[in-house]
Amino acid sequence: MVSERGLQVLRAIVQDYVDTHEPVGSKAIVERHAFGVSAATIRNDMALLEDEELIVAPHTSSGRVPTDKGYRVFVDHLAQLRPLTPAQRAAIGSFLDGSGDLDDLLSRTVRALTRLTGQVAIVQYPSFSRANVTHVELVDLGSGRIIVIVVTDIGRVSQRIATVPPDLGDEGMSRVRARLASMLTGNSVQVGSQAIADLLASPAQPGSFDAAVRSIAAVVAEELEEFRQDRMVLAGSATLARREQDFRGSIYPLLEAIEEQVTLLRLMTEMVADDQGLAASIGRENEPFGLAEASVITGEYDATGSRARVGLLGPTRMDYPTNLAAVRAVAHYLSRLLEEDERAR
Known part of the structure; x- marks a missing residue:
């Protein structure tokens, strides 16, 4: 059983070793810390700490350094958080x-x-699986390339490039945006991911609209999956x-x-x-x-x-x-x- 003074000696050893990167001896403890006892008494305390495997001598005739167990005792019982300046x-x-x-x-x-x-x-x-999708936006870059933007309610924003049929047109783009928004906006990432998966698993329909929806949905699916990963x-x-x-x-x-x-x-x-x-x-x-x-x-x-x-x-x-x-x-x-x-x- 380590005494209260022994634990304070452990505190001194940890603090001095962290500061100096040198093994700490009884003489140094007496000089640096106000224990009010002799070096011989400190050596006895250190011997007890060593018996408890809280400190160890890295080589013969040296001071002592903390063990992992010693650091654990220090953190659990002796460390006082230092206020930041x-x-x-x-x-x-x-x-x-x-x-x-x-x-x-x-x-x-x-x-x-x-x-x-x-x-x-x-x-x-933070985990995004329960985050809600608040906004889906499509920005036309021309030549069948668009930026797909997905925003969640906890501040996660993604931007990915997708390709769509070049003959989609402005009206078709608006319809695609509305279709995706109906599946995603207001829903959690988890629910949105499932809706996209169901869409991609359904039979494809002819025409530019369905091709565009599927192309963008595949990009969104990758992004939502990344949202869910740690x-x-x-x-x-x-x-x-x-x-x-x-x-x-x-x-x-x-x-x-x-x-x-x-x-x-x-x-x-x-x-x-x-x-x-x-x-x-x-x-x-x-x-x-x-x-x-x-x-x-x-x-x-x-x-x-x-x-x-x-x-x-x-x-x-x-x-x-x-x-x-x-x-x-x-x-x-x-x-x-x-x-x-x-x-x-």
Whole structure:
């Protein structure tokens, strides 16, 4: 059983190791922290922490560094979130305000978060399967080419090129637009996808009108299917190369997870959040996902009723209190912007 002072010693070791990247000894703890006891007493506390596998000596006659278990205890019981400075909060606002659409907003979000923390930043798209299609527009480019625009009620906008028979004409285009709108507008992405699938499965009819409807419907079907798929945006992958010394082994599994995304999406989905919407998965806890040397921390944001996560990926040696505070602040700001956008619609 670790004493209260022993846990505070663990806090000191984690904080000093994150700051210095050097193993922490009892003398350094006495000099840097006001425990009011001797170095010998601190050494006894450190011995107990080592027995509990919360710290370890990386080599003989060295100081101690936290283990993955030690980081977990620190995050669960000892870490106090550090409030962001006014400058940091202003930076978040300047990055996120004035975004054009959801894609732009989420891209700005990860850039802001990686700049604040120096870690790889990740944000999940909210689930669009229950989003409603609010608008379908066709823009004629001439020569049988049109832009198909689909808009949802949570800010997702898509633009795709489709081809139609060149003899369709303005009246035919209006009829096609009305036909598609009747199947999609006001319906959820899921319902709209089914309506399009039923149309494409029905027997084809002769004439330019049916050919145009089917051509555009096939493009819309691809787009709605993408709406339903889990997606994420990332920024800051280069930080892994700059911090490669923080990883005991190769950073290749992390780079692979970033490129594939499926692993990270699954990990983020399975993480259990606390009452503030924050979650952390540390080191060996990520072994089933091939990320045993990394930590992932996340916060939840609300996209008009659909919950998704924004977070960070980095080495286990990270500044958890500051990074968790940054994730929480960005998640709250993102939720607020999406709520304001919804009210403005």
